[in-house]
Amino acid sequence: AIEDVFSIEGRGTVATGRIERGVVKTGEEVEIIGLKESQKTVCTGVEMFRKLL
Template sequence: MFQLTVEDVFAIKGRGTVATGRVETGTLRVGDAVAVNGAAVLRVDGIESFRKQRDEAAAGDTIGVLFRDAATSQISRGDVLTAAGGTEVTTPGVTFLA
């Protein structure tokens, strides 16, 4: 199943919102639906890696994901993008007893 942790988010005038990060698991293709933290579902309108357009990305790839219909406020650094309809996302954390 696809999973990417968002490293940065920015807007490109006339294009849309871009979320960057490294694909942790799975494969992402243009046209796929992804969930942001298991909630908001967005459609992937483009994938770019090192200034080259791509049709898909796989685990280990560092990419930018274009969302034409998303506002920058919908995605934040640290958010997790997963395949829509997949399993629930758990946020990693640290627990300790003092």
């Protein structure tokens, strides 16, 4: 579940939230679904408490 979205200069759009099921690895394509049209993007990193997983 995406909880917040930030636009960071030099980095782009960053989404924060929880992975509720499944596994996400850096470099994998993910599809964001919700109220608007779904959107595909690539996971560039997964962090927990500011540490890379």
